[in-house]
Amino acid sequence: MTAPLHGTSAEPDAPADVTATAAGKQVEGRSLGRIAWSRLKRDRLALAGGIVVIFLVLIAVFAPLIVSLFGHPPNQFHQDKINPLFGTPYGSFGGISSEHLLGVEPNNGRDVFSRIVYGARISLLVAFLSAMVAVLIGTVLGIVAGYFGGWVDSLISRVMDMLLAFPQLLFIICLVSVLPNNLLGMTGSTVRITILVAVIGFFGWPYIGRIVRGQTLSLREKEYIEAARSLGAGRRYVLFKELLPNLVAPITVYTTLMIPTNILTEAALSYLGAGVRPPTASWGQMLSKAVDSYEADPTFMVVPGMAIFVTVLAFNLFGDGVRDALDPKGTR
Amino acid sequence: MLAYVIRRLFAVAMMLMVVTLTTFVIFFVLPKWAGSDPAYLFAGKQTDPAAIEGIRQKLGLSDPVLVQFWNFLQGLVAGREYTNGADVTKCPAPCFGYSFRTEQEVWPQLTEAIPVTLSLAAGACVLWVVGGVAAGVVSALRRGTLWDRAAMTVALAGVSLPIYFTGLIALAVFSYQLDWISGEYAPVEEDPAQWFQTLLLPWITLALLYAAMYARLTRATMLEIMGEDYIRTARAKGLKERVVIGRHAMRSTWTPVLTLLGLDLGALLGGAVLTESTYSLPGLGRLAIDSIEGKDLPLILGVTLIAALFICVANLVVDLLYAVVDPRVRIG
Numbered sequence: 173m174t175a176p177l178h179g180t181s182a183e184p185d186a187p188a189d190v191t192a193t194a195a196g197k198q199v200e201g202r203s204l205g206r207i208a209w210s211r212l213k214r215d216r217l218a219l220a221g222g223i224v225v226i227f228l229v230l231i232a233v234f235a236p237l238i239v240s241l242f243g244h245p246p247n248q249f250h251q252d253k254i255n256p257l258f259g260t261p262y263g264s265f266g267g268i269s270s271e272h273l274l275g276v277e278p279n280n281g282r283d284v285f286s287r288i289v290y291g292a293r294i295s296l297l298v299a300f301l302s303a304m305v306a307v308l309i310g311t312v313l314g315i316v317a318g319y320f321g322g323w324v325d326s327l328i329s330r331v332m333d334m335l336l337a338f339p340q341l342l343f344i345i346c347l348v349s350v351l352p353n354n355l356l357g358m359t360g361s362t363v364r365i366t367i368l369v370a371v372i373g374f375f376g377w378p379y380i381g382r383i384v385r386g387q388t389l390s391l392r393e394k395e396y397i398e399a400a401r402s403l404g405a406g407r408r409y410v411l412f413k414e415l416l417p418n419l420v421a422p423i424t425v426y427t428t429l430m431i432p433t434n435i436l437t438e439a440a441l442s443y444l445g446a447g448v449r450p451p452t453a454s455w456g457q458m459l460s461k462a463v464d465s466y467e468a469d470p471t472f473m474v475v476p477g478m479a480i481f482v483t484v485l486a487f488n489l490f491g492d493g494v495r496d497a498l499d500p501k502g503t504r
Numbered sequence: 505m506l507a508y509v510i511r512r513l514f515a516v517a518m519m520l521m522v523v524t525l526t527t528f529v530i531f532f533v534l535p536k537w538a539g540s541d542p543a544y545l546f547a548g549k550q551t552d553p554a555a556i557e558g559i560r561q562k563l564g565l566s567d568p569v570l571v572q573f574w575n576f577l578q579g580l581v582a583g584r585e586y587t588n589g590a591d592v593t594k595c596p597a598p599c600f601g602y603s604f605r606t607e608q609e610v611w612p613q614l615t616e617a618i619p620v621t622l623s624l625a626a627g628a629c630v631l632w633v634v635g636g637v638a639a640g641v642v643s644a645l646r647r648g649t650l651w652d653r654a655a656m657t658v659a660l661a662g663v664s665l666p667i668y669f670t671g672l673i674a675l676a677v678f679s680y681q682l683d684w685i686s687g688e689y690a691p692v693e694e695d696p697a698q699w700f701q702t703l704l705l706p707w708i709t710l711a712l713l714y715a716a717m718y719a720r721l722t723r724a725t726m727l728e729i730m731g732e733d734y735i736r737t738a739r740a741k742g743l744k745e746r747v748v749i750g751r752h753a754m755r756s757t758w759t760p761v762l763t764l765l766g767l768d769l770g771a772l773l774g775g776a777v778l779t780e781s782t783y784s785l786p787g788l789g790r791l792a793i794d795s796i797e798g799k800d801l802p803l804i805l806g807v808t809l810i811a812a813l814f815i816c817v818a819n820l821v822v823d824l825l826y827a828v829v830d831p832r833v834r835i836g
Contacts, residue, residue, distance in 0.1 A: 334522060336767065337819065339811035341774030342792055346530055346804060349796050436666055440778055443668050444793060459668060463782070466672055467680050477669035485664040492660075 204421065204498070211497040218493020224486035232292040239290070244283040246290045247451045260468045277458075278465045278472055287453035288479050294361075294447075294454045295483065298368050299434040305373025307427050310380030311419070315411060317381070318388025329385070332378035340375045341440065347371050348446040364448045372437050380426050387419055421498045428491035432484040439480050455480050512823070516816040523812040524805070528573050531801045532565075562586045562593070576601070576805075600809070601802030603795075610806040613791065618810065619691060620787035621776050623699070624706055629769075631711035632718060637761060639715070640722025645749070647727065655719060662716030667775055671709045671782035678705060689785050706783045710775050714768060721764060725757050759826065766822035773811045 212218055231238060239246065261276045275284050317328035351367050391397065392415070400414050441447040442456030450457065455476040462473035560566055563586060564575060578584060579599035586593040586602060595602050600610035639659070643652040678684045690698040729735065730753060738748045777789035784790070788807055795803035 334519060337519060337812070337815050338523065338526075339773045339808055339815065341777055342804075342808055342811060343526075343530070345777075345792070345796050346527070346808070349799070350530060432664065439666055440668070440774070443666075444777070444781065445797070456668075459666075459672070463672065466676050470676055473669075473672050473676070477666070477672070480666050480669065481661075481664055484666075485661065488660060488664050 208421075208494075208497040212493055215493045215496065217489050218496075221486045221489030221491075221493065224482065225490055228292060228483055228486065229296060231289055232296045235289045235293050239286045242285065244286055246286040246453050247282065249280045249282060260465070275471050275475070277461070278469050284458075284472065284475055287458060288455070288475060290453045291455045291458065291476070291479065292483075294365070294442075294452065295435055295438055295480075298365060298372065298438045299431045301365075301369040302372035302376060302434050302438075303427055303430045305369060306376030306430060307380055307423060308377075309373070310377035311384050311416075311423060313377070314381040314384025315388050315415060315419070318385040319392055319411060319415065325385075328381070332381050332385075335375060335378045338375070341437075344371050344375060344437070344441060345444060345446045348441065361448050361452045364452075368438060368441065368447065372434055376430060376434065379430065380423065383422050383426055384419055387422055388415060391415055391418055425491070425495045425498055428487065428494050432487035432491065435480065435484055435487070509820075509824075512820050516813075516820060519816050520809065520812055524576070524809060525573060527805050527808050528569060528576070531805070532569055532572065600806035603800050603803050606800070606803075610802050613803065614788070614806050614810055617786060617788045617791045617807075620689065620785055621773075621780070621789060623692065623703055624710065624776055624779065624785065624787060625769075625772055627703055627707040628710040628714070628775075629765075629772075631707055632714035633761070633765070635711065636715035636718025637722045637757075639719040641726055641749075641754070641757070643719065643723045644726035644730065652723075656723070659716040659719040662712050663720070665713065667709055667713055667778045668782050670712060671706070671779060674705045674709055675783070702783075702785070706779050706785060709782075710779045713775065717768075718761060718764070721760060722757060725760050726753065729753050729756050762822050762825055766819045769815060769818035769822070773814070 212222075260278050276282060277284055277287070313328050317325040348364075348367055348371060351363075397410060397414055400410055405414070438447060439454070439456035439459070442454040443460045445457075445460065447456055448454050458476035459473065459480075462469075462476065466473040564572055567575070575584065579595060579601070581598070583594070583596045583599045586595065593602055595609055598611055600614065602609055603613075639655050643655045646652050688698075689702045692699040735748060735752060738752045739745075743752075773789060773792075776787060777792055779785070780787045780789035781793050788810065792804065792807045792811075794800075795807065
């Protein structure tokens with residue numbers, strides 16, 4: 173993406189609006205946010221993605237309530253639902269019934285629906301928080317590198333290049349496996365989640381940092397920055413009141429597109445056994461358990477896989493829509 | 505040109521130093537800070553204090569980290585000897601260390617695993633670049649047709665599918681249900697047919713994810729380029745459409761594809777880890793996971809270093825290819 177995403181409301185909008193004003197309507201100044209929103213509203217795929225995203229967030233937030241209404245406690249064993257000879261659930265499609273909406277887990281009979289619902293919590297929590305970490309570090313260091321230039325820029329840029337060339341997944345697994353289960357007074361899954369967020373976020377910031385740096389480089393030469401400076405604005409004012417608002421668009425776009433990547437990373441780590449520890453449910457961990465039993469019980473593999481797929485697809489659709497909507501070159 | 509290559513090779517060496525040092529810090533400093541001892545990790549299930557003290561002596565774990573680091577670098581170039589009194593273990597160059605868990609040198613294990621991962625990566629890379637770019641070009645040229653929409657829908661789904669999920673489905677269908685694939689991986693020089701047969705599904709699985717990204721990128725780039733002035737000029741000169749697209753448009757399309765390729769080759773080991781553990785291929789990724797699970801530090805360090813070396817070399821090759829592909833780039 174080399175297209176300048178920084179929008180100023182002075183940019184010409186879609187031709188449709190030009191004809192509308194020509195038809196005698198009052199000329200109305202619209203903010204970038206309103207232009208983007210009106211474009212996003214017309215993008216049906218993106219809206220569908222957005223609705224699924226909101227739905228998933230609600231599921232994650234109200235997981236205990238949903239499970240108490242439609243499921244069973246996520247760690248309750250139901251041995252009576254399991255064929256003791258093969259370890260597979262009774263009934264077709266992994267034991268799907270009105271009582272167990274998505275069937276039960278092979279061998280121990282835990283309710284798959286409840287575990288999927290609770291898994292959404294881990295997935296979204298880790299993805300959102302690590303994206304926030306990455307955005308925070310990336311934005312600050314990107315602005316600093318782009319605005320100050322010189323050795324500061326060289327140093328930050330080299331560090332970003334280096335991090336991008338690291339075998340990331342390997343490093344994340346190493347770090348997660350070396351760090352202990354009790355850290356800074358935290359215990360249990362809190363530690364794992366904190367480590368996951370910190371590590372995924374840390375390896376994600378260079379992607380945003382590079383975009384922000386590039387944008388800052390071109391923005392700092394703009395007349396309005398010069399004007400602010402000549403009016404005696406302080407460095408902090410220029411950075412946060414003049415530059416930052418114009419970086420909101422690219423940062424938003426890359427944040428929405430970073431979240432699905434983080435979901436996939438978290439699931440991959442859990443799949444490889446480096447995510448949250450059992451019995452806490454996560455989608456990747458369910459898939460890795462399904463490896464042992466997919467021949468006898470394919471449903472148990474398809475359900476968590478589809479959960480990951482639908483979630484990531486929804487975020488991707490929404491993210492693409494946001495990008496198109498915020499792109500000043502776009503005509504939609 | 506030569507000066508550029510030398511400068512880049514120097515940067516590669518620097519990069520490898522940083523990766524080695526970072527891995528060292530992760531495994532030798534972080535555990536201490538978190539309250540555990542690397543010697544215990546090496547010792548595995550042994551808890552005899554004398555045995556652990558012996559390991560610490562032999563590996564020089566009581567030396568300062570920088571001394572250990574220097575010894576490791578020396579071992580890489582000249583080989584080294586581990587001594588604890590009369591107990592001497594020789595490790596010829598290039599010495600990546602000595603795994604006390606499996607009582608084996610690291611280097612032979614690496615040389616055994618490298619061809620597997622290279623086979624996987626090379627095959628998948630060819631598939632995804634050819635498939636992705638072709639699909640993207642056709643989509644761009646037939647914008648809005650049924651083909652375009654179908655290809656882009658498949659591509660979006662492909663980007664959102666985790667490798668370990670597609671891998672498991674492919675295994676369930678082609679290996680278990682249809683029984684098309686059987687047996688263990690065999691090196692290409694021993695049994696080419698078996699090699700091809702066991703790698704075909706992993707190639708397709710790994711390539712699907714990347715092909716989708718490349719198709720999307722190629723389509724977007726191609727659409728932008730087809731609107732450029734020089735394409736209109738080429739057409740106005742009366743060149744055949746085949747020449748306009750093949751000679752003029754394609755050359756600039758390759759540039760962003762190459763940029764992405766450079767980054768992706770870096771992330772490829774992550775994909776290889778997941779693909780290899782899903783398909784039980786005895787490659788670097790599998791080795792990495794096994795060594796991380798067994799906390800086999802010298803082995804992890806070796807895999808990480810080899811991975812970083814591949815990334816650096818791949819990036820260098822890509823940068824040199826820029827000059828070949830894009831006439832506007834001159835390397836000096």
